[in-house]
Amino acid sequence: MRIARFAIDESVSFGVVEENTIAAVRAHPFGELTFTGHRFPLADVRLLAPILPSKxxxxxxxxxxxxxxxxxxxxxxxxxxxxxxxxxxxxxxxxxxxxxxxxxxxxxxxxxxxxxxxxxxxxxxxxxxxxxxxxxxxxxxxxxxxxxxxxxxxxxxxxxxxxxxxxxxxxxxxxxxxxxxxxxxxxxxxxxxxxxxxxxxxxxxxxxxxxxxxxxxxxxxxxxxxxxxxxxxxxxxxxxxxxxxxxxxxxxxx
Known part of the structure; x- marks a missing residue:
């Protein structure tokens, strides 16, 4: 599974990359993933650093x-x-x-x-x-x-x-x-x-x-x-x- 952090329309989310799309998930990627039902073409989002670590x-x-x-x-x-x-x-x-x-x-x-x-x-x-x-x-x-x-x-x-x-x-x-x-x-x-x-x-x-x-x-x-x-x-x-x-x-x- 490929977990990405992405921006679209001023909002930032985590999502799962599947071929040429990304399926948004709720909250953070730690633990069981819950999908929001929103899916975007990968070409339409801006990939961010996949995580913002404390260190x-x-x-x-x-x-x-x-x-x-x-x-x-x-x-x-x-x-x-x-x-x-x-x-x-x-x-x-x-x-x-x-x-x-x-x-x-x-x-x-x-x-x-x-x-x-x-x-x-x-x-x-x-x-x-x-x-x-x-x-x-x-x-x-x-x-x-x-x-x-x-x-x-x-x-x-x-x-x-x-x-x-x-x-x-x-x-x-x-x-x-x-x-x-x-x-x-x-x-x-x-x-x-x-x-x-x-x-x-x-x-x-x-x-x-x-x-x-x-x-x-x-x-x-x-x-x-x-x-x-x-x-x-x-x-x-x-x-x-x-x-x-x-x-x-x-x-x-x-």
Missing amino acids: VIAIGKNYADHAREMGAEPPAEPVLFSKPSTAVIGPGEAVAYPEKLSERVDYEGELAVVIGRLCREVPAARAADVILGYTCANDVTARDLQQRDGQWTRAKGFDTFCPLGPWIETELDPSDVALTTRVNGETRQDARTSQLLHSIPDLVAYVSQVMTLLPGDVILTGTPAGVGPLDIGDEVTVTVEGVGDLTNRVVARE
Whole structure:
């Protein structure tokens, strides 16, 4: 099932995408879905970020080849950092390049996990019970600020630096799916989730030992090798096999 969040006629709803239409549901997508009876052509709605999380928890250096391209050895434990909820945007929305503050902004394509229920201290064997589904993500990063600051909050936290979408796929087996990132149609990242150093169940267990996860919270599972800079005017697309495409254009920050 593909659960999307969409806007039409000034109203915002969740809905289930079925071929070329979207069927609206009442309230939120957590728990049993209740349909309103309204159905719209997908071409007539504007897809939004599929969820507005209370927090985005990201995993650094979770592909060995990416850790090494950043000049580090693969970590023994997951490396956690966070992105503010205000960084989240949806498909088709613009990534704002903060030219006055950064001279190097990178793409980082990732598979994102969307939590479906309140949970803490989840055993890895039960991680699937608390996951609503999966979506595409771009962990946009001001690389020069990351290197300058020695920690990642500013570099990862700009408004628009966390595109998510186009929807949440609830029936995906995420253990071995293709992940690609293209810039202006050229493939820059090409990997499979089977290459993750720390699996999705292990990540859910690890993060939930630290903090309570709420419905809609997002875990970014890490980016593979091939990260690189974006320029104003670029179009970047993150594709996750079995989920879809997340496309955003880069514009100058006003």
